[in-house]
Amino acid sequence: MTKKTLAFASGSDHKTKEMQMLLSPFGYEIVTPKILGIPFSPEETESTFVGNSFIKSKELFRLTGFPSFADDSGISVDALGGEPGVLSARFGGPGLSDKDRALYLLNKLGTNHNRKAHYSCVVSFVDANHQVSFEGKVEGLIASDYDELGKFGFGYDPIFYYPEFGKRFSEVPEGEKNKVSHRKKAMELFLEWFQTIQ
Template sequence: MTTFPKKIVLASGNQGKLNEFTSLFEQFGVEMVAQKTLGVEDVPETGTTFVENAIIKARHAAKVTGLPAIADDSGLVVDALGGAPGIYSARYAGEHGDSEGNITKLLSEMEGVSNRAAHFFCTLVFMQHSDDPVPLISQGKWKGNIQTERQGSDGFGYDPVFYVPTHECTAAEMAKAEKNKVSHRGKALVTLLDSMRQTFA
């Protein structure tokens, strides 16, 4: 009987993502390590889809560290903007990780727009090694609407302007435990864990 890997590298430097993954995987005795702490630099995301970029990041982290890797490529998809910012969500305003700039640009682009429908989309990829021919891939979607102004101080990224109708608040106003249950990443993680259980059963 095989077991879960003892250590998995997360192909991201985002502390918010690391916290979410750590809280879910610690129950299986898995230590999640951010790639930066292992000296792994970000790799250019040259794919045109969330799946392609997640595979690129997971393969790179696994190759550099020699560890199994999980990569997350997520983004905000806004109907009225033709799917933008999409795969460019983290660098929508130009600089990677500039959440305030990204939100400001989004609100500007949405000014006067009546159709506020949007969703967060997440693709997760797990690779046992850099040449893994059968990576595990899972995806999750979280529907909502774009607010006209920021609300809430928790979460990260576009959370302050992403309104969740089912909870009547923005993602930045939700308790972390609840967000982890219903978010795009939470849904994708549940599916990934199921696939990993089958793989390592």
């Protein structure tokens, strides 16, 4: 069977490998801008995860002609009015590390008793006949401090406490976290739909 090509709007080798594993059973080979050798850095100007995800998937489809998908994700904190949201990767300004951003969030939240937060991920897909998106969420709480000891995760995981595990995401091996993650939930919805158009 000839492999069909699906373009993924990501620069992350780790994410690309994960997507290849998920889509391989459908006979798809994943290509990325990096693999194709094309410059790709569309400006994410929308105020929603859906909007920013579509900016990436639409632009990649325009550039390659391949059916294209993208994801956009971040963390939203109730007491901060949903911040950082779509600005999760840029929260606190340019040049900050993941740890700096997490500490900035903790500082901004202060001693507020409302620690509710959720991670969101939107996967969008664009081809000649479709423009669809799927969202996954995982609910949790913002811890009172930064986990210096956790070996896993990235981004805001050291301050994101997941009640069902009784741990922060930074304390949970990737395989375990991926069973409940926002990205996994969004991808499951996407794959469920994707099977219907094969």
